[in-house]
Amino acid sequence: MILDPTIAAIAGTTIAAIFLGSAVMKLWQPTEFRAAVESYRLVPEAMSAALGWIIPALELAGAIGLAVAATRGAAALVLLCLIVVFTGAIALNLARGRRDLDCGCFGPLLRQPLSGWLIARNGLLALLVLAAFTPVGGRPLASLDYLTIVAAAAALVILYGAANYLLATAPKVATLRMRDA
Numbered sequence: 213m214i215l216d217p218t219i220a221a222i223a224g225t226t227i228a229a230i231f232l233g234s235a236v237m238k239l240w241q242p243t244e245f246r247a248a249v250e251s252y253r254l255v256p257e258a259m260s261a262a263l264g265w266i267i268p269a270l271e272l273a274g275a276i277g278l279a280v281a282a283t284r285g286a287a288a289l290v291l292l293c294l295i296v297v298f299t300g301a302i303a304l305n306l307a308r309g310r311r312d313l314d315c316g317c318f319g320p321l322l323r324q325p326l327s328g329w330l331i332a333r334n335g336l337l338a339l340l341v342l343a344a345f346t347p348v349g350g351r352p353l354a355s356l357d358y359l360t361i362v363a364a365a366a367a368l369v370i371l372y373g374a375a376n377y378l379l380a381t382a383p384k385v386a387t388l389r390m391r392d393a
Contacts, residue, residue: 217348218357224284224344225365227337228275230372231291235271237319238264248316252301270294278344288345292338299334302326317376324380333375 238245246264250257270290277287298317305313306326314323315330324330353361 213346215343215346215348217351217353218360220344220346220348221353221357221361222364222368223340224278225361226368226372227291227340227344228278229365229369230337231271231294232275233369234318235268235275237322238268238271238316241319242268245316245319248314248319251313251316252305254301254304267294285345288341292341295334295338295341299331299338302330302334306331322376322380324376325383327379329379333379 242264245268246260249255249263249267250260255263271294274287274291274294277283277290280287302315305311306328311326313326315326317324317330
């Protein structure tokens, strides 16, 4: 399948912005992210401190790597692997009945309990990564294409943020509704 270069650039810019934001938020409060890693109970506690730095470093490298044609393939692979690992960790803890954990996706900025919606969201992120790495047609980008890329990526990042905010606040809203009922 060959994509229009504008579509691939929109996907790449969007996924890079999402992972860049995620990495920055985790590096901003490393202790809180380390606690989120520990709460999943998937690795020994001694590894949690290292993973607290390794995960955001890989996110940052992947986000930056998408911007460079020579590293785009490796960056897409890194981000896709991270998404698979994150989704597996969420699914395993959901299977254990541990829905009360903070996903840790955006560090302390946006706490979200685990849910099936996060798995669906990660599936969409994986599709964006794949679209960013899909071969593109040979047409050169025009001036309007660049405006389209920036506007569409900004809109998608805003929608992503809004969806994550809704996922984060849904349990609180449900609690308030039950209290008021």
